[in-house]
Amino acid sequence: MDKLKGIKVLIVDDEPAIIDFLTMGLVNEGFEVMSAADGMSAMNLVKAFQPHIAVLDVMMPGMDGLELSRMLKKTSNTAVIMLTAKDEAELRVKALIEGAVDYMIKPFSFEELLARIYARIPNRFPHLFDEVVLSPIRIDDRSREIHYNEQSLKLSATEYELLKFLVLRRTVLSKTRILDQVWGYGFYKEHKVIRTVLGPGYRVDVA
Template sequence: MRILVVEDEPKAGNYLLSGLQELGYSVDLARNGVDGLHLAQEMNYDVVVLDVMMPGMDGWEVLRRLREHADTPVLFLTARDDIADRIKGLELGADDYLIKPFSFAELVARLRTLMRRGPPREEELLQVADLQIDVLKRKVTRGGTRMTLTNKEFALLHLFATHVGEVLSRSMIASRVWDMNFDSDTNVVDVAVRRLRLKIDDPFELKLVHSVRGIGYRFEAES
C-alpha cells in the first residue's frame, strides 16, 4: 500500500514516515501543501494523510484542488477540535479526520479502513509486451529470461511499468525513485536508465524505454 503524508511539522512528519514504513507501507512525505498537492496529482496513492494547518497552501486548499481530479481517500489531521472544521473538511471531500494529539494505533486502524474503501490494490503481476514483473516476489523476466536488477533499477522499472505510455520527467523520476529534488547538473536518472536499458532492452529487438528529448522518458512497446 502506498501512502502520502503531508505534514509541515518536522517531528510529526518524521514520526509518521518512520512508523508507517516500519509497518511495511510505501510512504512519501511532503513538508508543505504545494509539494503535497504535486505528489498527490502525479502519483497513485491508496490514501493521503493531510495536515490542515500549514503555511502557504493549507490542507483545505490542497483537498479542494485534489478533489477536482482525484477521489483518493484523505484522512485529515487537525489540531482544533472544532465541529465547524470537521464539517468543512467533510464537505470538501475528506473521508475521515483525527484530532491532534492522536494515538498512532488509531491512525493506522483508520488508514486501513480507508484503504479498504479505496481503489483496488495495484496489480501483483505487471506485463508490458514480453516483459513480466512479479511485484511481490520482485522477479523480472523478459522473453522467459530472468533479469537481475538492483533495488533502484527495480524501483525505476516498476515506476515505468505503472505509467505505460506516459512521459515521465526526470524530476518526477528522481523524486519517486531517489526521494530527491532533481538537479539539472546531476545525471543520476540518465545513468540509471542507461543501466536498466542494458538489461531489459539492449538484448531485444523490441524496445520499451524511449527518450523524450528535453523532458525525460516514456515506457511502452515500440519497435
C-alpha cells in the same frame, strides 16, 4: 500486513517531527510513503506518486490542508485523512465537505491512525484486495477463500465476511459494529454468534 499490493501514503505536515514519526511507523507497516511540508509541494508529488491515502494537516503555510483536500478530490481518488489541533465541529464539517473521508485531532495515537487507514482502503480501493496476506492467513477475494498456513478453511459466506473483516481491521471492534458490517444494519441477535475461535494462537476480544 505482509502484503497489501503497494499501498501508498502521502503525509503532508509542516512539523518535521510528525512527518518523521508517521513515516517511520507507516514504512514499518509495509506502506510506501512520501511526504511534503506544504500543499504546493504535495501537489507536485501527487501525479507521480499517485497516493492511495493522504494524511493532511489542516494548518499549513500557503495552501492549507482544506484547499489541498479540495484539489485532490477533483484530480484523484486519494482518500484524505485530515489532522488538526482544533476540535471544532465547524472545521470538521468543512473538512468533510472539502473531500476528507476522516478527521483526527492532535495529539493522536499511531495505532488509531493505522486503524483508520486500514478501514478506508477496502472501500476506496477494493481491487487491491484480490489477495491479502497476513501470515499465516491469506485472503483470496476472487475465490472468496481464506487459507490458514496454506490450508483452505471451510467457511460459510457469513463466516468468510466475518473473518475477513476482523483480519483486515486489526483493532478492538464493538459487537454492534461487527453485526452491522457483516450481518447488516438492524441485526441484533444473540452476540454469542460472533465469539469464534480463529485458530491456534488467535483470539478475538470483542468490546
